[in-house]
Each structure stands twice: as structure tokens, then as C-alpha cells.
Amino acid sequence: xxxxxxxxxxTATEGAIVQINCxxxxxxxxxxxxxxxxxxxxxxxxxxxxxxxLEEKGRFSSFLSRSKGYSYLLLKELQMKDSASxxxxxxxxxxxxxxxxxxxxxxxxxxx
Amino acid sequence: xxxxxxxxxxxxxxKGKDVExxxxxxxxxxALYWYRQSLGQGLEFLIxxxxxxxxxxxxxxxxxxxxxxxxxxVSTLTIQxxxxxxxxxxxCASSLRTSGEETQYFGPGTRLLVL
Numbered sequence: 001x002x003x004x005x006x007x008x009x010x011t012a013t014e015g016a017i018v019q020i021n022c023x024x025x026x027x028x029x030x031x032x033x034x035x036x037x038x039x040x041x042x043x044x045x046x047x048x049x050x051x052x053x054l055e056e057k058g059r060f061s062s063f064l065s066r067s068k069g070y071s072y073l074l075l076k077e078l079q080m081k082d083s084a085s086x087x088x089x090x091x092x093x094x095x096x097x098x099x100x101x102x103x104x105x106x107x108x109x110x111x112x
Numbered sequence: 113x114x115x116x117x118x119x120x121x122x123x124x125x126x127k128g129k130d131v132e133x134x135x136x137x138x139x140x141x142x143a144l145y146w147y148r149q150s151l152g153q154g155l156e157f158l159i160x161x162x163x164x165x166x167x168x169x170x171x172x173x174x175x176x177x178x179x180x181x182x183x184x185x186v187s188t189l190t191i192q193x194x195x196x197x198x199x200x201x202x203x204c205a206s207s208l209r210t211s212g213e214e215t216q217y218f219g220p221g222t223r224l225l226v227l
Contacts, residue, residue, distance in 0.1 A: 033215070042203055042218035043155070087154065091214065099168065100145070100216065104154035 004103035006088050011109045012078055020073045020106045022088030030091040034062050034073045037085045037105065046073070046086075075108075083110045114138065116219035118204050124225045125194055133189045133222045137206030144181055145216060146189050147203045155203065161187065162209065194226045 003025045012018040024032070031050040035043035049055055049064035049071060061074040073086055085105040092099050117136045125131050137144050146158040157171040161181040172178070176194075181187040191198055201223050205216040 031214075042220050045215045045217070048215060089155075099157070099160070099170075100214075101157065102147075102155040 004088055004090055004101060006086075006103045006106045008104070009107045009109070011111060012075075014078055014080060014110055014112050016078050017074065017076050018078060018108065020075070020086050020088075020108065022071045022073070022103060024069050024071075024088070024090045024103075026069070026090055026092045026101075028093040029066060030093050032062075032064055032071050032091070033087075033089040033100070034060075034071075035087040035089060035102075037087060039084070043087055078110050080110050080112070083108060116204055116206050116217055118202075118219040118222050120222055121220060122223045122225075124227065126227055127196060128193055130190065130192045131194055131224065133191075133202050133204075133224070135187045135189070135204030135206075135219060137185065137187070137204070138208075138217055139185075140208060141206035141217075142184065142209045143207045143214065143216075144187050145205045145207075146179055146187070147205065148200045149203060149221075150200045158189070158202075191224075194224075196226050199224055199226045 005023045033048050034046040036046050037043040047062035049062050052066055054061055054063045059076045064071045085107050087105045088103040089100050119134045142163045144161040147155040148158055149155050159179045160168040176192045179189045201221040203218055203221045205218045207214045207216045
């Protein structure tokens with residue numbers, strides 16, 4: 001089976017830093033994605049981690065620890081437009097097939 | 113370049129009617145996924161097509177749901193005898209299968225409302 005846990009909601013202030021955590025329990029782990037989804041829109045790709053460590057892309061960074069089943073998305077210098085849902089998704093391989101399972105998402109509200 | 117397209121963008125139907133939702137993936141992408149997202153909820157996997165392999169239908173909620181992918185490109189998701197609980201946004205995504213990253217690119221979705 002597979003379980004992905006993220007906080008349901010978070011609030012942060014414009015200009016600040018926020019960390020969104022994701023924990024998972026899975027077998028056949030093959031990578032973890034973070035997606036951003038603005039209200040009423042489709043998800044868009046943010047990052048992909050398959051090895052332990054930190055991947056940095058501008059204001060966004062993503063970290064993975066496979067031994068702990070843990071990832072986080074770090075958003076720096078928050079802007080109002082960062083208000084969105086952030087979805088953690090895990091790739092799992094079972095019986096030779098790859099499956100991508102999404103968490104329920106974390107709704108981030110950035111306040112002035 | 114062209115992204116994933118879906119049609120219709122919105123669909124209102126009456127309970128008991130059948131609906132067809134269409135997805136045009138990015139050209140050259142061999143993998144295609146259908147998801148469902150209810151208001152304020154996460155993505156629910158429905159079905160996955162990869163090349164000529166048999167599709168992974170493990171996420172389909174009932175036998176009223178079916179999907180086809182013709183010629184390895186366009187896909188149609190069909191919901192028969194729609195129920196009010198089928199109301200959701202239906203998202204399609206495609207990816208280019210490589211040995212590593214498999215970023216999924218999403219279409220804009222079809223918003224289905226069953227009255």
C-alpha cells in the first residue's frame with residue numbers, strides 16, 4: 001500500500017520562507033514530484049527528486065530523504081502569487097508497472 | 113509548443129446520461145493518465161496508458177467508467193449512467209517515458225457537473 005501525508009493548510013507572510021512537508025510510505029520508490037496548482041487550474045510541475053539531498057531551482061527547493069520517507073518543498077521570498085495548493089506525488093513501481101500517487105495537497109495562503 | 117488539450121472544458125449533464133471526455137496528449141508522449149479531482153480535494157488516479165501495453169485500470173471507481181486510447185494518441189474517458197457524485201474536474205496528463213524523470217504535463221481539465 002501507499003500513504004502520502006501533507007499538512008492540509010498553511011499560512012505565511014509575503015517575503016518570508018515556508019517549508020511544506022510530505023511523508024510517504026511506499027515500496028518500490030522511484031521518485032517524488034512536487035506540483036503547484038492554483039485554484040481552478042491544472043497542476044504544473046515544480047520539481048523532481050529521486051536521490052537524497054536538496055534540489056534548488058530559484059526561489060523553490062525540494063529535499064528528499066529516502067530512508068526517512070520524507071520530502072519538503074521550500075519556498076523563499078514568498079510572493080502573493082505563490083498562494084496555491086502544493087501537491088506531493090510519489091512514483092512507485094509494482095509488478096513492473098509505474099504508478100504515480102498524489103497526496104491531497106497543501107493549501108498555502110500568502111498574506112501581505 | 114502545444115500542450116495537453118482537453119474537451120469539452122465544461123460539461124453539464126443530467127443524471128443517468130452518458131458523457132465522453134476527450135484528451136489530446138503532447139505529441140510524442142507515450143504515457144497518458146486520467147485523474148479526477150473533486151472540489152478542494154487531491155487528485156484521484158483513474159487510469160494509465162503506456163504505449164501498447166494493457167492499461168492500468170486500477171483507479172476506475174466503477175464499471176460505469178471506461179477509457180480508450182486510439183492509435184497511441186488521443187484518449188476518451190466515458191462515464192455511463194452518470195451520477196451526481198461523478199461531478200468533478202477530470203484531468204488528463206501525458207509524459208515522455210524516459211529511464212528517469214517522468215514529468216507529467218496536465219491539460220486544463222474538463223469540469224463535469226451532473227444535475
